[in-house]
Amino acid sequence: MLKLTVFLCLILYTNCKTHSVSDDKELLAALKDVSPGDTIELADGKYHNTFVTDVDGKDGKPITLTGSKKAVISGSNYGFHHQADYWVLQGFTVANSKKGIVLDGASNNILEDLEVHDIQQEGIHFRKNSADNILRKSYIHTTGLGSPGYGEGVYIGSAVSNWESNKPDKSDRNQILNNRIGPNVAAEEIDIKEGSCCGIIKNNVFDGTGMSGENYADSWIDVKGEGYTIEDNEGNHSLLDGIQVRHK
Structure with missing residues (x-):
């Protein structure tokens, strides 16, 4: 996959550049x-x-x-804080952080074939109007180690209590496809907040083993958003329900 990415880059974009990095300082420089x-x-x-x-x-x-x-990214707060549009995050691991991958105001990104684990709170968060992103073929497990109710x-989105200037977090049209989520996800496998709209949750496999039940986390999917397509998912070991739909 790595060679294919570089090959396509060379064909499609004659002025593109490949930044090879091997430590955190080189990665910081490359990101800028x-x-x-x-x-x-x-x-x-x-x-x-x-x-x-x-x-x-x-x-x-x-x-x-x-x-x-085997390329493992971590941070004391966020493992990876993504605030940009039109990126592909591919193949690596994010672990041993307070939060895993957080997208803020980040749209039209693809996250694929990632592993996120050993996280104190949530694994991957689309928030602050992060729209039109795709998360696919990734493995997320062992979250909520420090705060089970927020694990x-x-x-997707933000609780109404966290809306800025009382305006909904329009993290809309995000697609969560073909992922494996769990075990040891302490809260819901997927939590969809009020104010968000029109995403797709499809072909995911959930393992609720290790769900804590804190903050009413007792289903694989909790839905407060509107207009979502949720289909062809499967799972086991939920504390109570597969999907809970709530009016908020």
């Missing part, structure tokens, strides 16, 4: 230096720092961050 169409390749190893993206790719010229599962596998 990238341009649309570029690729950042992670060598196997541990990367611990405050990693934030704020450089946008473009439609048709995404920025790609790629590595193997969702995937969290």
